Amino acid sequence: MELTTPQVPHASRARAKAKHLIVISYDAFSEDNWEMARRQPNLAKLIKQGASSNRLKSVYPTLTYVVHTTIATGVYPDKHGIHHNNPLQPFVKEEDQAWFWFQDAIKVPTIYDAVLQQGMTTAGILWPVSGKSSLKYNIPEVRALKGENQALKVLRSGSPLYCIGMELRYGRIRQGISQPHLDDFTTECATDTIKRKKPNLLMMHLIDLDDAKHMYGTDSEEVKQVIRRMDLRLGRIMQAVEDAGISEDTVIMVQGDHGQFNVRYKLHLNNLLQAKGLIYEENGVLNWRAFFQCGGGSAYLHIRPGDEEAEQLALAAVAEYMQGYAPGIESVYTRDKLDRMHASTCTNVMLEARRGYCFDESLKDPLVVDLEAHGIRYATHGYSPEKSGYRCNIVVSGAGIKEGYTFGELEMVDIAPTMGRILGVEFSQGDGRALEEIFTEGVHRVSYAAEGMNTAHQ
Structure with missing residues (x-):
């Protein structure tokens, strides 16, 4: 259209x-x-x-x-x-x-x-x-x-x-x-x-x-x-x-x-999916059924179209992590919440990080990395505006x-x-x-005759 x-x-x-x-x-x-x-x-x-x-x-x-x-x-x-x-x-x-x-x-x-x-x-x-x-x-x-x-x-x-x-x-x-x-x-x-x-x-x-x-x-x-x-x-x-x-x-x-917000810990979410076989290697190439696209304080859960089982397995992996009192994930936002926040419709699920934590896509690092222990100062955004x-x-x-x-x-x-x-x-x-x-009261009348009417490239 x-x-x-x-x-x-x-x-x-x-x-x-x-x-x-x-x-x-x-x-x-x-x-x-x-x-x-x-x-x-x-x-x-x-x-x-x-x-x-x-x-x-x-x-x-x-x-x-x-x-x-x-x-x-x-x-x-x-x-x-x-x-x-x-x-x-x-x-x-x-x-x-x-x-x-x-x-x-x-x-x-x-x-x-x-x-x-x-x-x-x-x-x-x-x-x-x-x-x-x-x-x-x-x-x-x-x-x-x-x-x-x-x-x-x-x-x-x-x-x-x-x-x-x-x-x-x-x-x-x-x-x-x-x-x-x-x-x-x-x-x-x-x-x-x-x-x-x-x-x-x-x-x-x-x-x-x-x-x-x-x-x-x-x-x-x-x-x-x-x-x-x-x-x-x-x-x-x-x-x-x-x-x-x-x-x-x-x-x-x-x-x-x-x-x-200042960040001390990076949480590499895709490690959770890889541990459940949702990210896997095939013929020497990484492939995925579910993948977290991370944006600092938030992450989109992307699912291969039509793979409802992958979504259920991914959510179960997140729930298992959170039930173990592991830190980092503050909330799981489903479509009802995302609709109220006017978030993109490209996914049904987003994760929100706790303050002090952020999300990262990399699979080459441990699940949780303490930045302070490595002498790294860092801050980021992507969190909920609320x-x-x-x-x-x-x-x-x-x-x-x-x-x-x-x-x-x-x-x-x-x-x-x-x-x-x-x-x-x-x-x-x-x-x-x-x-x-x-704005002040009244109308400020301006003339555009001299400026702005010429749209030719200069």
């Missing part, structure tokens, strides 16, 4: 709050970072001049590509079709796995499709699941696999002339995907794009904080250093808006996508936004309709709502 972007009357743009919207996804920016982050000068300025909350609830599982697809579509994973960062690839090493890099995996329209349809310009810098998308200026988040060339993959998946231009100007900053260099590169590309292109919608993804939490833990000095670096990057973006002469007509949105201390932060500041306004609970599905409301594009696919409470 061919999906089309909802038709939106051009007259709806009269309700726009701003002509330009910059969306900064601050990966892993969660409530435990709020107190420090809000005291940094640039974010503090945005908070004072705008609306903010540290009660943004994510979606299940709290994996980056799952969440970012919800941000871009305004619907839960059971509708948008991205269930994990990666498609299922049993027995493939994590570093060799393909990801959901390309927009054609998304089953519903995106906000950037709707904005483009209204004749406005769009840009994306390392936005997840945006490869080969409609974004006019697009540096997609893709990675070369064995036998592929990174530069060619980026060019084929994004906007070639734009990518080449950014690489020529700022490629010297980047050192592969290492931080802080990658986010510094992204920031320079964003400031250049704001000043040269003045897109109506810019969506960018900054990953430094997420990387630091994974590598050093959530309460590390390295995390504090990232929060300080992030504020400097935010200042660069704010200055670019000033330099472009569009500050009176711009909204900046800074938001997290998930939290992280866990305490796991909400995200959001700041929305600029034209048409209330100043110094603190709002409460909101859902990740509310972001896309709110983005549409800011730009005067009615965009709702039923799961989320525009956050009307953050």
Whole structure:
């Protein structure tokens, strides 16, 4: 079935709050970072001049590509079709796995499709699941696999002339995907794009904080250093808006996508299945009847189609492990619970890890590994968004936004309709709502005659 972007009357743009919207996804920016982050000068300025909350609830599982697809579509994973960062690839090493890099995996329209349809310009810098998308200026988040060339993959998946231009100007900053260099590169590309292109919608993804939490833990000095670096990057973006002469007509949105928890133990779930013969070797090749696709704090139980016995045996193996008072597995979610959480329909069963534990697919390690005993600091995500201390932060500041306004609970599905409301594009696919409470009274009428109507490639 061919999906089309909802038709939106051009007259709806009269309700726009701003002509330009910059969306900064601050990966892993969660409530435990709020107190420090809000005291940094640039974010503090945005908070004072705008609306903010540290009660943004994510979606299940709290994996980056799952969440970012919800941000871009305004619907839960059971509708948008991205269930994990990666498609299922049993027995493939994590570093060799393909990801959901390309927009054609998304089953519903995106906000950037709707904005483009209204004749406005769009840009994306390392936005997840945006490869080969409609974004006019697009540096997609893709990675070369064995036998592929990174530069060619980026060019084929994004906007070639734009990518080449950014690489020529700022490629010297980047050192592969290492931080802080990658986010510094992204920031320079964003400031250049704001000043040269003045897109109506810019969506960018900054990953430094997420990387630091994974590598050093959530309460590390390295995390504090990232929060300080992030504020400097935010200042660069704010200055670019000033330099472009569009500050009176711009909204900046800074938001997290998930939290992280510190982990001491890794539980290698597929060992349970292998012990029951559900993962086996045949002619020297590993095969499976049941397989756990792990996502840090959660795991999908995948079953070969029609193999009901395998599902029963897998669940029995999990129950046996849990009855032995073995730690690690907090809950077994069946379809009723998953439906209430709007989780992907790709499986009937998911496992939820206890805090302090995470799940891993590898069959080469013992069932339980004590990371602390090996001198490893580690944190991860993927857990249920219903866990305490796991909400995200959001700041929305600029034209048409209330100043110094603190709002409460909101859902990740509310972001896309709110983005549409800011730009005067009615965009709702039923799961989320525009956050009307953050807007000032009255209508901010903007003209698109001079900017945004030219959709020719530059």
